[in-house]
Structure formats: structure tokens, C-alpha cells
Amino acid sequence: MRHDEAQGAAQTLxxxxxxxxxxxxxxxxxxxxxxxxxxxATALGSAHDLTVTAALRALSPxxxxxxxxxxxxxxxxxxxSAAFINAISANLLDFDDTHLDTIIHPAAPVxxxxxxxAQARGFPGHAVLTAFILGVEIECRVGNAVSPGHYARGWHxxxxxxxxxxxxxxxxxxALSADQISNAIGIAASQSAGIVxxxxxxxxxxxxxxxxxxxxxxxxxxxxxxxxSPRAIExxxxxxxxxxxxxxxxxxxxxxxxxxxxxxxTYKPYPAGIVFxxxxxxxxxxxxxxxxxxxxxxxxxxxxxxxxxxxxxxTVRNERDARVSIHHCVACALLLGAAGVTEFSxxxxxxxxxxxxxxKVRAELDASLPDGAARVTIRxxxxxxxxxTVTDAKGSLADPLSDGDIEAKLRxxxxxxxxxxxxxxxxxxxxxxxxxxxxxxxMKAGVxx
Amino acid sequence: MRHDEAQGAAQTLxxxxxxxxxxxxxxxxxxxxxxxxxxxATALGSAHDLTVTAALRALSPxxxxxxxxxxxxxxxxxxxSAAFINAISANLLDFDDTHLDTIIHPAAPVxxxxxxxAQARGFPGHAVLTAFILGVEIECRVGNAVSPGHYARGWHxxxxxxxxxxxxxxxxxxALSADQISNAIGIAASQSAGIVxxxxxxxxxxxxxxxxxxxxxxxxxxxxxxxxSPRAIExxxxxxxxxxxxxxxxxxxxxxxxxxxxxxxTYKPYPAGIVFxxxxxxxxxxxxxxxxxxxxxxxxxxxxxxxxxxxxxxTVRNERDARVSIHHCVACALLLGAAGVTEFSxxxxxxxxxxxxxxKVRAELDASLPDGAARVTIRxxxxxxxxxTVTDAKGSLADPLSDGDIEAKLRxxxxxxxxxxxxxxxxxxxxxxxxxxxxxxxMKAGVxx
Numbered sequence: 023m024r025h026d027e028a029q030g031a032a033q034t035l036x037x038x039x040x041x042x043x044x045x046x047x048x049x050x051x052x053x054x055x056x057x058x059x060x061x062x063a064t065a066l067g068s069a070h071d072l073t074v075t076a077a078l079r080a081l082s083p084x085x086x087x088x089x090x091x092x093x094x095x096x097x098x099x100x101x102x103s104a105a106f107i108n109a110i111s112a113n114l115l116d117f118d119d120t121h122l123d124t125i126i127h128p129a130a131p132v133x134x135x136x137x138x139x140a141q142a143r144g145f146p147g148h149a150v151l152t153a154f155i156l157g158v159e160i161e162c163r164v165g166n167a168v169s170p171g172h173y174a175r176g177w178h179x180x181x182x183x184x185x186x187x188x189x190x191x192x193x194x195x196x197a198l199s200a201d202q203i204s205n206a207i208g209i210a211a212s213q214s215a216g217i218v219x220x221x222x223x224x225x226x227x228x229x230x231x232x233x234x235x236x237x238x239x240x241x242x243x244x245x246x247x248x249x250x251s252p253r254a255i256e257x258x259x260x261x262x263x264x265x266x267x268x269x270x271x272x273x274x275x276x277x278x279x280x281x282x283x284x285x286x287x288t289y290k291p292y293p294a295g296i297v298f299x300x301x302x303x304x305x306x307x308x309x310x311x312x313x314x315x316x317x318x319x320x321x322x323x324x325x326x327x328x329x330x331x332x333x334x335x336x337t338v339r340n341e342r343d344a345r346v347s348i349h350h351c352v353a354c355a356l357l358l359g360a361a362g363v364t365e366f367s368x369x370x371x372x373x374x375x376x377x378x379x380x381x382k383v384r385a386e387l388d389a390s391l392p393d394g395a396a397r398v399t400i401r402x403x404x405x406x407x408x409x410x411t412v413t414d415a416k417g418s419l420a421d422p423l424s425d426g427d428i429e430a431k432l433r434x435x436x437x438x439x440x441x442x443x444x445x446x447x448x449x450x451x452x453x454x455x456x457x458x459x460x461x462x463x464x465m466k467a468g469v470x471x
Numbered sequence: 472m473r474h475d476e477a478q479g480a481a482q483t484l485x486x487x488x489x490x491x492x493x494x495x496x497x498x499x500x501x502x503x504x505x506x507x508x509x510x511x512a513t514a515l516g517s518a519h520d521l522t523v524t525a526a527l528r529a530l531s532p533x534x535x536x537x538x539x540x541x542x543x544x545x546x547x548x549x550x551x552s553a554a555f556i557n558a559i560s561a562n563l564l565d566f567d568d569t570h571l572d573t574i575i576h577p578a579a580p581v582x583x584x585x586x587x588x589a590q591a592r593g594f595p596g597h598a599v600l601t602a603f604i605l606g607v608e609i610e611c612r613v614g615n616a617v618s619p620g621h622y623a624r625g626w627h628x629x630x631x632x633x634x635x636x637x638x639x640x641x642x643x644x645x646a647l648s649a650d651q652i653s654n655a656i657g658i659a660a661s662q663s664a665g666i667v668x669x670x671x672x673x674x675x676x677x678x679x680x681x682x683x684x685x686x687x688x689x690x691x692x693x694x695x696x697x698x699x700s701p702r703a704i705e706x707x708x709x710x711x712x713x714x715x716x717x718x719x720x721x722x723x724x725x726x727x728x729x730x731x732x733x734x735x736x737t738y739k740p741y742p743a744g745i746v747f748x749x750x751x752x753x754x755x756x757x758x759x760x761x762x763x764x765x766x767x768x769x770x771x772x773x774x775x776x777x778x779x780x781x782x783x784x785x786t787v788r789n790e791r792d793a794r795v796s797i798h799h800c801v802a803c804a805l806l807l808g809a810a811g812v813t814e815f816s817x818x819x820x821x822x823x824x825x826x827x828x829x830x831k832v833r834a835e836l837d838a839s840l841p842d843g844a845a846r847v848t849i850r851x852x853x854x855x856x857x858x859x860t861v862t863d864a865k866g867s868l869a870d871p872l873s874d875g876d877i878e879a880k881l882r883x884x885x886x887x888x889x890x891x892x893x894x895x896x897x898x899x900x901x902x903x904x905x906x907x908x909x910x911x912x913x914m915k916a917g918v919x920x
Contacts, residue, residue: 264625
């Protein structure tokens with residue numbers, strides 16, 4: 023499908039979304055299921071986090087009829103509120119999926135409202151998959167059109183682009199017309215928000231949750247006849263330019279239906295920022311070389327691109343800091359040989375041995391290394407140097423998690439998150455999502471019946 | 472109160488808000504009541520607009536216990552949903568108040584959540600006034616700190632700054648601590664959204680409604696312990712810079728408690744963009760000079776600043792266009808001698824005589840004229856020229872509406888809006904707001920008892 027210059031980009035995207043069927047996207051459904059399985063892993067892992075519980079308390083008085091499950095818990099809320107909370111829990115630990123071209127975490131803002139709405143209205147599994155694949159497509163294309171300037175300028179791209187994906191996915195699920203979906207996209211543009219400055223705080227979760235909640239709201243408003251500018255994204259006073267970018271319309275609307283952004287989705291083995299994964303992998307290799315000599319470390323130098331340093335060279339005070347700290351990633355990988363949810367907990371942050379090792383780490387720019395790569399050099403008290411360079415981290419497109427890895431990640435997360443849900447049932451239902459007549463048997467607490 | 476460089480701007484603002492009492496703001500209460508009266512005028516005027524009714528349909532399934540009135544109607548919703556809808560109706564006709572330094576319409580995003588929350592929780596009138604005055608203060612200071620670049624770049628400043636005002640006002644009403652209010656401000660920064668490209672569509676109303684709804688949500692989340700970056704506004708990757716501005720911290724935090732933004736609020740006599748008011752006043756004067764010669768008009772030239780031309784030189788297809796059209800403002804003022812809600816209706820837009828007169832109008836830049844001023848020159852078929860220049864339009868700070876004018880505006884709007892509410896009761900209760908023990912007697916349909 024080609025972009026017609028005479029019409030707005032939103033209409034081109036909406037024409038594609040409205041005309042795309044389950045048959046058109048079925049080839050992408052395995053990757054979509056992997057994404058949704060990973061979404062459940064991270065949502066189950068954080069189901070009882072204090073941030074999630076506080077959001078539940080805050081939203082409960084403002085929820086309509088309780089149609090939709092809070093993942094990993096027994097409570098239900100209306101679809102907008104459930105979308106907010108499930109998006110928060112899926113993204114809370116920075117352990118969700120990553121679209122590497124944009125560093126968008128695609129699933130949280132899209133799967134959360136799609137599943138909540140599907141449960142409320144009794145939509146079938148193949149409709150959920152179709153909506154999810156198309157939502158991720160538009161979310162990531164909007165991100166592509168303004169990357170890399172957008173994130174670098176201070177926009178939390180998962181939030182700011184997630185609302186477009188949520189609007190499109192919910193619009194598709196509600197079987198809106200192309201014109202209505204175009205309006206939903208434009209309404210999303212007027213709700214797009216979230217800043218990087220707030221990343222180390224709960225305010226970050228608010229913008230991720232709002233992407234889900236407000237995207238669903240955009241679709242509902244469009245269904246009620248709400249309109250938007252056809253050039254809400256690319257207009258002179260539109261979303262992209264207000265946010266500081268000349269939008270790349272080719273990346274936004276070129277090759278629709280020929281390439282699929284969901285195919286580029288990746289899943290993290292470690293609950294840290296994606297740019298730290300190569301650091302962790304390098305440290306695992308160094309740990310094997312070190313053997314018993316960890317007490318002999320004098321300094322540890324981590325080299326990487328400007329992105330690594332911008333995101334990770336920081337003081338560590340809590341769990342949130344740790345997940346985006348070069349220093350903490352090095353310390354837990356070298357000392358503990360692990361980098362799971364436990365190793366990034368507040369308890370781990372304040373361990374004296376990890377604190378001590380963090381102080382030996384310094385970060386250094388090596389502009390020759392690509393984003394996502396890292397070189398770690400250990401200098402021992404003996405003067406010996408150990409060095410490892412990792413370009414393709416575990417979980418990257420070049421070294422993806424297997425289906426079994428993702429299942430194992432889900433089981434680990436659910437155990438740590440003390441969820442009330444039956445993980446076997448969740449895993450089974452996600453793999454068979456295309457044949458479910460409705461998602462109720464997936465979206466509920468308790469053991470399989 | 473002085474800004475401490477070592478702490479974030481949000482904390483400085485929050486310290487001021489938390490420590491300010493009713494006694495401190497009572498001197499501003501008359502202007503606050505005028506603002507709230509004007510808020511009711513515009514909300515009552517649009518109570519049964521299709522846009523409001525559609526929002527009510529969209530939100531009803533997503534509303535908790537119905538604690539709060541929809542102004543001008545008999546329905547109730549929860550405080551977040553009611554805040555959304557009342558902010559929409561107060562702003563819908565572009566007839567609400569204006570803070571001229573920023574072109575923020577202060578009341579809609581702040582009064583709507585404050586009144587909805589006060590009704591839900593049974594808070595007294597003086598608390599409502601205190602919260603409203605402080606909310607407007609912070610809303611307009613945030614706008615001052617990024618003006619004039621912010622609006623010009625494509626941000627709908629009433630929406631983007633309104634959410635800060637709503638968060639602060641609701642935080643004050645909930646008696647949050649200074650730290651919690653600082654967090655509410657930071658959470659608001661992650662929810663700030665709304666683009667100028669969408670102004671001629673209902674998507675504009677969504678961002679105004681969201682400012683109210685999400686501002687209240689920010690305060691509720693802060694009350695539940697949600698945190699934010701202390702430098703969410705002015706940080707390197709914070710709100711102001713992401714939005715494209717170097718924030719002016721002196722305008723943000725200088726002279727807190729010494730000057731009051733509410734004192735600079737103005738109220739429109741005409742339901743058109745504020746920059747068109749001088750055009751309308753000039754045309755009223757020209758109409759008197761023209762006498763019977765309106766059929767002899769050859770051309771009408773409107774001169775003004777770049778702001779006037781940027782906002783008003785457009786094709787007119789509907790009511791929304793008309794309210795921001797130089798051409799339509801000229802036509803109705805000259806031909807009908809009036810510029811009220813009736814003259815900007817869809818019916819008026821399609822009147823052949825107005826269409827014909829609109830075509831004789833052209834807009835021309837005169838950079839020597841200040842924003843808000845206009846010069847209108849009529850050339851008659853006889854070659855005679857008539858000219859009027861207006862610098863201080865009716866409704867400006869130099870020529871404000873009287874209390875009686877605002878009451879009359881409220882009565883006019885309520886009649887046109889076919890509201891179910893008793894206007895005498897509304898007017899009486901607003902003037903006596905400081906002595907109301909709760910706002911229930913103000914926030915309800917039906918005749919006074």
C-alpha cells in the first residue's frame with residue numbers, strides 16, 4: 023500500500039489497518055505470541071509490586087464495571103483502568119520486550135488495552151492477535167519516523183509512541199472504519215506524553231500506563247464520532263514537529279504490509295536496560311576467566327557508545343537506579359554470576375560486597391562501538407588485564423531467546439511475583455491464542471479447570 | 472518565597488502551595504469568583520453540545536461511583552470523568568477566560584477537577600477557592616516559563632500547562648504535603664500533552680479534558696506515594712526542554728506570593744479566539760460609520776500581528792473554523808452587529824450573505840501592531856476608505872467585563888445551552904463561594920430550594 027501525498031499520514035496508516043485481516047497477519051502470529059508471552063512474564067513478575075498496588079488503590083474509585091483482569095491478581099477493574107495497571111506491571115522492571123531500532127518496549131502499551139478490551143467485550147483470540155500485531159506496527163513506525171532524535175531529546179518513546187499503538191489496536195479490535203481509526207490516531211497525538219527525566223521514578227509508570235489507557239480512550243472516542251486533524255502527526259503544528267522532529271514519512275508509511283515491525287521484537291534475559299545486556303554478558307565471560315580471583319580486582323573499565331554512558335553512568339540508590347546502572351550490572355554479573363530480578367532488588371542494591379565492587383567500575387566512551395555493544399576490561403592487583411567485548415548480547419536479534427527461554431522466564435517471574443495465576447494455563451492459552459473463542463480462559467486468576 | 476537553586480523547581484512551587492492558606496489568597500478571591508462564574512457561563516452554554524454528549528457516552532462505562540455533577544445536565548459521573556467533561560464544555564466554544572501573557576485559558580482545566588473533587592469529598596467553598604487560585608498560579612507560571620516559544624511550536628498551552636494547574640489544585644484540596652505536591656507536579660509533567668494542529672477538531676477537547684482528568688489523577692497518585700523527578704520541569708531531559716524550550720526559572724518561581732496570575736485573567740465578550748476581539752470591536756465601530764452602505768463594500772483589509780495571521784487566516788467550513796477566522800469575525804460583526812454564540816453557529820457559517828462578505832476580507836501583516844490589536848480598513852465601491860484601529864479590545868485588562876457583564880454572559884450562555892440548571896442559584900452560590908460549607912448546593916441540576 024502506497025502513501026497518497028494528498029491525504030494525511032494517519033489516513034494512510036488507518037486504510038492499511040482497516041483493510042488488514044487475520045489471514046494477512048497470521049504469518050506474524052508466532053512472534054506476536056512470543057511477545058505476549060513475554061508480556062505476561064513481566065506483568066506476572068510485578069503483579070504485587072507496591073507501585074502496582076498503589077495504582078490499584080488510586081484507580082479503584084475511578085473504575086466502572088469490573089470487566090477486566092489485573093494480571094497476576096484476583097482484582098478486576100474496567101478495561102481502561104485494567105489497561106493502565108497491566109501496562110505498568112508489564113513495564114515496571116524494565117524487563118519487557120524491545121524494538122531495537124527505537125528502544126520502544128512495544129507490548130506493554132498495546133497488549134494491555136487489547137486484552138482488557140477483548141475480555142470486556144468477549145472478542146476472540148485471533149482478533150486479539152490481529153489487533154496486537156497492527157498496534158505494534160503503527161507504534162513502531164511512528165517511533166521510526168522520529169528516531170533517534172525523539173528519545174535523545176527527552177521523550178520516553180514507549181509512552182509517547184505507545185499511545186498510537188494502543189489507539190490503533192483498540193480501534194481494530196472494535197472494528198472501526200478507516201476514517202475512525204485515522205481519527206483515533208489523531209486523538210492519540212493529542213494524548214502523547216512522557217519524559218525521560220522521570221525514568222527513575224514512578225512517574226515513568228504513569229506515562230506508560232496512560233499510553234495504554236488513553237489509547238483505548240482514543241478508540242472509544244473515535245467510535246463516538248470524535249475527529250482529529252488528518253495531519254496530526256506530520257502537520258506544521260502537529261505531533262512530530264511540536265516534539266522537535268521533522269518526521270520521516272517514508273519510515274512512517276513506506277512498505278506497509280510488506281515489512282513487519284513485530285518481526286524485529288526482542289526479549290530480555292536480564293531485567294536491566296537493554297543497552298546494559300552486552301555489559302552483563304561480557305562480565306559473565308570474565309567471571310569464568312577470573313575463577314577465584316574476584317578479590318584481586320583493582321579496576322573495571324566499561325567502554326561503550328554515548329547511549330550506554332548517557333543511560334547508565336549513575337549513582338545507585340535503589341532498584342530503579344540499579345536496572346539502569348553500568349556499575350550495578352557489572353557488580354552482580356561478576357560477583358553473583360546472575361542478573362535476574364533478585365540481583366536487581368533493593369536488597370541486592372544495599373549488599374556491601376556489591377556496593378564495594380560497584381565503586382571499582384568506571385565508564386568510558388568508545389565511539390567506535392555500536393549501540394548495544396560493550397567492552398569490559400578488568401585490571402587485577404597483579405597488573406594482569408582481562409578483557410571481553412560483546413557485540414550481540416543474549417536476547418538480541420542475532421542471539422534471540424528461544425520459545426523455551428521465554429517460557430522459563432515467565433515461570434521465574436511468576437514465582438518471584440507471587441502471582442495468583444496458573445502459569446501452565448497462561449503459557450498454554452497464549453500458544454493457542456489464535457484458536458481461543460474468547461480470552462476469558464486466559465485472563466483470570468486461579469488454577470486451570 | 473525564594474527559589475533554592477539546590478532543590479528542583481517543583482519543590483519550590485510545592486513548598487509555596489503547601490504553606491499558602493485561605494487568608495493568604497482571600498484578596499484574590501473576587502477575581503477567582505469572576506473566573507469561576509465565567510467558567511460556569513461557558514460550561515452551561517455547551518452542556519448539551521454533541522461533543523459533550525459523545526464524551527459522556529464514551530466515559531460512562533469507565534466511571535466509578537457517580538459523585539460529581541456534569542454541569543448543566545442531570546447526569547453524574549466519578550470526579551475524574553466529570554472533570555474531563557466539564558473542562559471540555561467550559562472550553563468548547565473558545566469562550567472561556569484568557570491569561571493574555573500565555574494565551575492559556577486558565578479556568579477549564581483547573582476549576583473542573585477542583586469542583587468535581589470537592590463535590591465528591593464534601594470540601595468547603597474557601598478550600599475550593601484556595602485550590603483554584605493556587606492551581607491557576609502554577610498553571611500560568613509554567614506557561615510563562617516557556618512562552619512564547621511553546622505555543623508557537625505547536626503545543627496547545629491550555630492543555631499542556633493546564634495539567635500542572637489541575638495537579639496542584641487537586642493536591643492542595645486533598646491537603647497533600649509539600650513533597651507530595653512536588654511529586655504531583657512531576658507526574659503532571661509526564662502527562663502533559665495536546666497539539667495545536669488538532670485545534671479545529673474534537674481532538675483538541677480531548678487534551679483539554681485530559682489536563683483536568685490527568686491532573687486530578689496526578690494528585691491521587693501522589694497521595695498514594697507515587698514519586699517523580701524533582702527536576703521534571705527544568706531537567707536536561709525534562710518537560711520544558713523535551714518540548715523545545717529553555718525554561719525561564721525566574722518566571723517560574725520568582726516572586727511567589729507577591730504577584731498573582733489570577734489578577735491577570737480576562738473574560739471574553741465574544742466566543743472567538745481572543746486575538747480576533749479587536750477585529751470585532753473595530754468592525755462594530757465601522758458598522759456605525761457605514762450606516763446603510765454595507766452593500767457598497769468593495770474590500771475589507773484586516774491588519775495585525777503575525778499571531779493574528781497565523782491563527783486566523785483560514786477557510787471557514789464549520790463553527791470551529793468560524794471561531795478562529797478573521798473573515799468570519801469581520802462578516803458577522805459588520806453585517807449582523809453581533810458576535811455571540813448564535814453568530815458563530817454552523818447555521819451562521821453557511822448563510823449566503825456572510826459567505827459573500829467573508830470573501831471580501833483579506834488579512835495583511837502589520838508587524839508594528841501589538842498582539843491583540845487590529846486595524847480594519849473598508850474600501851467602498853465609491854473609492855471612500857473607512858478605517859478603525861483597536862488596541863485594547865473589550866474584555867482586555869484595559870477594558871474588562873464588569874461583574875454584571877459576566878452575569879449577563881452566564882445567563883445568555885445558559886439560555887442558548889438549554890441547561891437544566893438554575894442560573895440564579897449558580898450566580899448566587901459562586902459569589903458566596905467562600906462561605907459555602909460544601910459545594911453541593913452549587914453543583915446540582917434543578918431549581919433552588
